[in-house]
Amino acid sequence: xxxxxxxxxxxxxxxxxxxxxxxxxxxxxxxxxxxxxxxxxxxxxxxxxxxxxxxxxxxxxxxxxxxxxxxxxxxxxxxxxxxxxxxxxxxxxxxxxxxxxxxxxxxxxxxxxxxxxxxxxxxxxxxxxxxxxxxxxxxxxxxxxxxxxxxx
Ligand code: AMP
Ligand code: ZN
Numbered sequence: 001x002x003x004x005x006x007x008x009x010x011x012x013x014x015x016x017x018x019x020x021x022x023x024x025x026x027x028x029x030x031x032x033x034x035x036x037x038x039x040x041x042x043x044x045x046x047x048x049x050x051x052x053x054x055x056x057x058x059x060x061x062x063x064x065x066x067x068x069x070x071x072x073x074x075x076x077x078x079x080x081x082x083x084x085x086x087x088x089x090x091x092x093x094x095x096x097x098x099x100x101x102x103x104x105x106x107x108x109x110x111x112x113x114x115x116x117x118x119x120x121x122x123x124x125x126x127x128x129x130x131x132x133x134x135x136x137x138x139x140x141x142x143x144x145x146x147x148x149x150x151x152x
Contacts, residue, residue: 036081041133045079059095060102071141072110072117076103083132085123096134103138112140 036042043049045061052064054074065073076099082088088096100119107117117140122129 035083035132039081039133040131041077041135042081045077054106055102057102060099062102062106065137070118070139070144072107072112073137073139074103074106074110076100076106076136076138077133082134084129085121085134088134099136103136107138107140110140115140118144 040049044051044063051066053061054064055062059079060076061079062074062076065075078092078095078099080095082092103119107113117138120137120139121134122137
């Protein structure tokens with residue numbers, strides 16, 4: 001494996017600029033970096049894999065889902081790698097709030113403000129999570145059913 005510099009770790013720190021010793025030690029960050037290097041959505045964010053980008057700022061990235069499940073289906077992701085919602089920390093609250101707020105703005109821009117939409121985080125196996133970098137699905141443009149699983 002390539003040696004990992006502090007520079008490469010920095011984008012994944014929970015709070016950029018805080019000393020590593022105060023945020024849990026290096027081993028956790030090595031783990032995060034290794035996860036990130038193999039992550040599809042980290043590669044999309046870096047432009048290593050193409051996507052139909054909708055929006056980007058310092059914190060979040062939004063793009064159309066490659067296999068849309070509704071007339072409108074896009075994803076909003078944090079630029080910093082977080083594997084699942086179960087891994088979310090108190091320091092991530094503002095970031096996840098930004099994801100949700102950006103999803104709302106994009107949904108309005110795409111014309112589904114009045115008709116509504118479903119805002120979904122799939123988490124781990126029971127929910128069918130397939131990409132382990134948190135992503136907010138926004139689905140709209142048609143009436144959807146509930147519950148979101150087959151009835152007996
Ligand atoms: P989940 O099953 O909740 O983990 O959702 C992963 C989503 O990522 C699925 O809806 C996929 O269609 C979508 N997806 C997978 N690869 C890509 C890609 N290269 N570009 C855009 N969306 C993708
Ligand atoms: Zn990632």
